Amino acid sequence: MLTDTHAHLYLEHFENDIETVIQNAKNNSIGKVYLPNIDNSTIEKMLYLESIDQDFFRSMIGLHPGSVNENFRAELDTMQSMIDNHRFCGIGETGTDLYWDRTFINEQIEAFETQIDWAQKYQLPVIIHARDSMDLTIDIVKNKQDGSLKGIFHCFSGNIEQAKKIIDLGFYLGIGGVLTYKNNELAVIVKELPLDYFVLETDAPYLTPVPFRGKRNESSYLKYVAQKMSEIKKLQVDELENITSKNAENIFSF
Ligand SMILES: [Zn+2]
Numbered sequence: 001m002l003t004d005t006h007a008h009l010y011l012e013h014f015e016n017d018i019e020t021v022i023q024n025a026k027n028n029s030i031g032k033v034y035l036p037n038i039d040n041s042t043i044e045k046m047l048y049l050e051s052i053d054q055d056f057f058r059s060m061i062g063l064h065p066g067s068v069n070e071n072f073r074a075e076l077d078t079m080q081s082m083i084d085n086h087r088f089c090g091i092g093e094t095g096t097d098l099y100w101d102r103t104f105i106n107e108q109i110e111a112f113e114t115q116i117d118w119a120q121k122y123q124l125p126v127i128i129h130a131r132d133s134m135d136l137t138i139d140i141v142k143n144k145q146d147g148s149l150k151g152i153f154h155c156f157s158g159n160i161e162q163a164k165k166i167i168d169l170g171f172y173l174g175i176g177g178v179l180t181y182k183n184n185e186l187a188v189i190v191k192e193l194p195l196d197y198f199v200l201e202t203d204a205p206y207l208t209p210v211p212f213r214g215k216r217n218e219s220s221y222l223k224y225v226a227q228k229m230s231e232i233k234k235l236q237v238d239e240l241e242n243i244t245s246k247n248a249e250n251i252f253s254f
Pocket of ligand 1: 006008093203
């Protein structure tokens with residue numbers, strides 16, 4: 001069975017055919033889908049999706065760096081008040097993003113550190129987003145790592161030195177559709193490093209793998225990422241599925 005460790009299937013992209021998307025995923029041996037939150041506007045939709053199929057979906061709670069603005073403290077307070085009332089599988093997605101907008105970088109860092117504190121307090125994995133900010137994000141995690149923190153650098157987009165630093169911090173690398181794109185450094189990193197440090201993800205509806213690149217992504221397309229990774233690692237696909245799903249189990253306790 002495959003585990004999609006990162007998909008936003010609760011977004012409006014799926015509102016007309018979510019049942020088909022779920023069925024496609026199950027037909028393509030996806031056993032579980034982890035749902036990272038984005039901000040306060042997505043929590044209800046995410047929890048509703050989880051309630052439809054509680055064996056299949058797992059929800060996280062967190063504030064995406066792209067949604068951090070001057071109101072982030074109030075938004076975080078609302079989220080934290082929910083942690084005791086719902087069984088979330090992780091904190092995320094959180095992190096830093098300097099690609100679109102650097103206006104709220106200090107707020108992004110504070111929001112990220114607060115969410116790392118939650119991960120430590122509630123003993124949950126933290127799911128990290130870093131875009132154009134890999135070294136900064138790694139440094140923040142390094143300063144907070146007291147041996148208790150674990151999680152995923154989702155949709156890893158750094159170089160091999162950064163990948164090694166992340167592994168040394170006890171974190172995993174989330175690998176998705178980008179692996180199937182031509183001329184990417186990720187294939188070299190996947191080849192170079194042991195499979196023990198990788199988990200698979202779609203980031204659906206984004207980052208669709210070849211052969212559907214440019215279209216909406218969905219969890220069933222994870223098989224194309226798994227196929228590509230098994231070619232790179234020279235392994236049978238089912239062997240790769242087992243190892244990466246086991247890695248996911250090491251991160252998430254349920
Ligand atoms: Zn995401």
